[in-house]
Amino acid sequence: MERKRFIIDDSERMLFKVNRSVFVKPDIFEKELEVIFDKCWLYVGHASEVKRPGDFKTRHVGGRPIIFNKDSTGRVNAFLNTCPHRGATVCREREGNSKTFRCFYHAWTFNNQGSNVAIPGEDAYGPCFDKSHMSLYPVPRLEQYRGFYFLNFDAAAVSLHDYLAGAKEYLDLIDDQSSIGEMEIIQGTQEYDMKANWKLLVENSFDDYHVVPTHITYLDYLKDSGVEITLPKGLLMPAHGIGKSLGNGNAVIDNKTYRGRPIARWMPMYGEEAKAEIEEKRRELTERLGEEKAYRIAETNRNLVIFPNLVINDGSAITVRTFFPVSHNRMKVTAWALGPKEESETARALRLDSYLTFYGPGGFATPDDVEALEVAQQGYEAYKEVQWSDVSRGIHKEEQLNTDEVHLRTFWRRWNELMTGEKTTGTN
Structure with a gap:
């Protein structure tokens, strides 16, 4: 593979850029298979x-x-x-x-x-x-x-416990949603392909900067359904959370939710008949876990990326999504819904409705995202002339918001380290 610079990580000038060749060159894809997918922990099942x-x-x-x-x-x-x-x-x-x-x-x-x-x-x-x-x-x-x-596939790899690092806290927040400590994959699997490089889906999966321009139809749907949401006059959703690195390339956006959560936060679109059960679940969480942790589960949502290719969206529903590259410009995506084993039929129905409404292949979000990533892939064919993508948003700030890009930079720093053996010193 041709030796070249893949990222610019310049903390003095507060710049972070990614060379667009990493999305289009087959030799880079071949090396990824060797140094990332043959060496990292990969999700296999629940x-x-x-x-x-x-x-x-x-x-x-x-x-x-x-x-x-x-x-x-x-x-x-x-x-x-x-x-x-x-x-x-x-x-x-x-x-x-x-x-x-x-x-x-x-x-x-x-x-x-x-x-x-x-x-x-x-x-x-x-x-x-x-x-x-x-x-x-x-x-x-x-x-x-x-x-x-x-x-x-590497017998000498570090333990999964060490590899997950700070991501364990967010897996705990998921598993603790069950009063009996048993979460389960709900029957049914989503499978679809994208004509795009796999790393584009990593970026997209915890990129809140794109929410308003890409998913405005969904935001209008929420507002029309009675959700208290103020749509911005511009094209940027007001920041309502943080982004942070969790170590080893793992990262998260952790937000105050503006949507309901069927597990413990009611909103009008769920119907009055669901209100009592959702409020009872909130009481159960508080009694079992304490007010602070119950609040995090009920009132916040998270998009977690476990390097390299596992995404868990713990929002209006819990989506477990993994994806593997077939080539430098195509990937296969598989996704499942996750929920507490003990939840009622009513709660399960609300969960699945929320899951399909936003995350499903025919929902409000996924078709938008597929289109965005595929047209980005097409645009990257001009990588020889337009060489760099800017991922500098928020790099000058101490606190990183969910609409900033520290979480994207976390992924790219780890990717670059594995691909080149060079570790950059940037943190924001």
């Missing part, structure tokens, strides 16, 4: 997706086919979904419950602990053949925090 022994999900993580399962002993695993015999995908179902996985090509069979239990015509192999070495390969590392499972 504990609630494999509740019972035998439950499994298959998905692609970091360019590899994966079986994410709970085996008959109750252990959660992540196996590479490739037959050690001749490479075929072993499990071709999206999900299910099974004690075994059988490769359709030559019928090699494995139990749900990954061990090879049957090879047709095994006696045809020589004396040095060892069936125990022909089992499914587990990923080098699999660890979890509060039910969120991550894998790493």
Whole structure:
């Protein structure tokens, strides 16, 4: 890969810029696969997706086919979904419950602990053949925090606990929303592609600077639905929160919500019949967690990015979204809704309605964002002439607001460090 400067991080001049070649050059994409997706912790699934022994999900993580399962002993695993015999995908179902996985090509069979239990015509192999070495390969590392499972293809990687750093506080705020400590992925998966570089979705996922010009239709919808919201005369939403780095490239915007939260903050669009239950949930949170933490859960919302490609939007609903690059200008996106296991049918219906209204592929936000990122990708084809994007917003200030860009700079500093080995000294 051609050696060049990817970012300008100049604290003296208070400038931060990103070279647009990083969005369009295939050789940069190839190196990302090697130094980021082969080395960082990548989200694979939630504990609630494999509740019972035998439950499994298959998905692609970091360019590899994966079986994410709970085996008959109750252990959660992540196996590479490739037959050690001749490479075929072993499990071709999206999900299910099974004690075994059988490769359709030559019928090699494995139990749900990954061990090879049957090879047709095994006696045809020589004396040095060892069936125990022909089992499914587990990923080098699999660890979890509060039910969120991550894998790493680098056996020497730091622990997930250390990697998450300050992001653990925000995962705690999510998990503590359940009175019984059990959050669950709600049935149903959103899948869609974008003709854009994956890093554009990282930026977009916690960029509040674009909210008014890009999502004005949604803001009008909220106002028409009875939400007390003052739309700005200009194109900038008044700052209502902060942005901050959480370490290791992880970052967040933490806002005072201007929308309702079905978990504990009512607004007229939810209907009078939902008000009592939402208010009761607020009381439960206060009694269990204390006033301060209950306030954070009920009255604030968060867009959390766990480097490199996990986004958790804890707003009008909780969205867990991950995305992987297919090429330098295309990505595959997968998203799920998350909620407390014990919530009522009414509360669950409100949650899903909020989830689909804003975050769904046909909702108010996602189509806008897809369009914005795809036209940005098109514009970056002029990278040779217009070389730099400015990400300096708020760099001169001590307090970083949600409409500033310290959280974007956090991502880019870590990305640059992994790609070049050079660590810049900027903090804001």
